[in-house]
Amino acid sequence: MPTQPCRVLTGDRPTGALHLGHYFGSLQNRVRLQAEGAELFIVVPDYQVLTDRDVAEHLAERVEDLVLDYLAVGIDAAKAVIFTHSAVPALNQLLLPFLSLVSVAELHRNPTVKDEIAHSRQAAVSGLMLTYPVHQAADILFCKAGLVPVGQDQLPHLEAARTIARRFNSRYAPGGSPVFPEPEALLSAMPLLLGTDGGKMSKSRGNAIALGASEDETARLLKGAKTDAERRIAFDPVSRPEVSSLLQLAALCQGRDPHTVAAEIGDAGASRLKAVVTEAVNEYLRPIRKRRADLATDRAHLRAVLARGNARANEIADATLAQVKTAMGMRY
Structure with a gap:
């Protein structure tokens, strides 16, 4: 049975x-x-x-x-x-x-x-x-x-x-x-993903990247994401939560370990980190957004x-x- x-x-x-x-x-x-x-x-x-x-x-x-x-x-x-x-x-x-x-x-x-x-x-x-x-x-x-x-x-x-x-x-x-x-x-x-302001990601706080957001909007939001003053990028969720959340997001989209993503960015700083995350997010969401746009017509x-x-x-x-x-x- x-x-x-x-x-x-x-x-x-x-x-x-x-x-x-x-x-x-x-x-x-x-x-x-x-x-x-x-x-x-x-x-x-x-x-x-x-x-x-x-x-x-x-x-x-x-x-x-x-x-x-x-x-x-x-x-x-x-x-x-x-x-x-x-x-x-x-x-x-x-x-x-x-x-x-x-x-x-x-x-x-x-x-x-x-x-x-x-x-x-x-x-x-x-x-x-x-x-x-x-x-x-x-x-x-x-x-x-x-x-x-x-x-x-x-x-x-x-x-x-x-x-x-x-x-x-x-x-x-x-x-x-x-x-x-x-x-x-x-x-x-x-693990918890933080919003772009470093707080809890929330629909009502304007600190989240919507699944239906455009690639340009995604880039704009991530460019304004909170990081810290250290130039070297490292994955340390306790001491560097905002940087680590961005690394985690890139790693999830790329199917990799956040430590590896951090090591590749190294001393390139926050601007390079944000560029990597933006590319990873937009690439990952591209097929989802395409399906969403197609479905939205009906x-x-x-x-x-x-x-x-x-x-x-x-x-x-x-x-x-x-x-x-x-x-x-x-x-x-």
């Missing part, structure tokens, strides 16, 4: 263009997992845009652009389930019983929520922000994902999903077959991909919600 492929749940908020940090930290890994036979679920959490802002601007365009990036990097739309939060009512219904399984104190203690509140664009913390981990638990558990690729900073959210799964099974399926599996984290081995195709994904996600969410209602004695 064939084993069921592992389900992997991942996604990105539609708050801006995906960039090199997303690609090497997550997107590349999604393509690999799909090639290895994983059943890939990619949520576009449009409702969650509102966790740290008052309005969701240009949302339709940004959702389509996410789909565009996914297809351009190699996600197979015929196999992956790419869907939006707002199109799957049964998924969002899971939020209500899940909220009953966590305390307000636990939500306040979540370190990821604390960090997101600290960087929020809102004058006051909304209920949506506070319950963000429970929304993510619904995203993960509705399709009974076994693996969730996360960064170290997202581990508290995944632990919240594991806790909710465990408590639901204990309360509503004691001694029987559990309704939900406890998903495992798949931590990325990829926006109807992007919407069709979403429609198929939404339909499949609804089938699964409806079945899961039916299980939940049965376990809770709510089948009237």
Whole structure:
């Protein structure tokens, strides 16, 4: 009897263009997992845009652009389930019983929520922000994902999903077959890439190179990247984080070791480093950008991909919600 492929749940908020940090930290890994036979679920959490802002601007365009990036990097739309939060009512219904399984104190203690509140664009913390981990638990558990690729900073959210799964099974399926599996984290081995300002690479901070950026724009951004005063280029992530991040980026694009890239540049300084990185990035992204430009001419195709994904996600969410209602004695 064939084993069921592992389900992997991942996604990105539609708050801006995906960039090199997303690609090497997550997107590349999604393509690999799909090639290895994983059943890939990619949520576009449009409702969650509102966790740290008052309005969701240009949302339709940004959702389509996410789909565009996914297809351009190699996600197979015929196999992956790419869907939006707002199109799957049964998924969002899971939020209500899940909220009953966590305390307000636990939500306040979540370190990821604390960090997101600290960087929020809102004058006051909304209920949506506070319950963000429970929304993510619904995203993960509705399709009974076994693996969730996360960064170290997202581990508290995944632990919240594991806790909710465990408590639901204990309360509503004691001694029987559990309704939900406890998903495992798949931590990325990829080192952190810094933004051009030396801070965390972010869609909202203007310090990232978007996958869809032009070669000229890429060159301009990298020319302004922060380095340091030492002329000799060396890979030392602790003492020289900005220079080392640029070396890491060139090495990733070239499939080489960053120490080797540094040795070749030697005493040529930061200007040569930036030129090497620019050439490496543009060469690596050229086929991705070509596919992206070709796909962008048919926006109807992007919407069709979403429609198929939404339909499949609804089938699964409806079945899961039916299980939940049965376990809770709510089948009237």
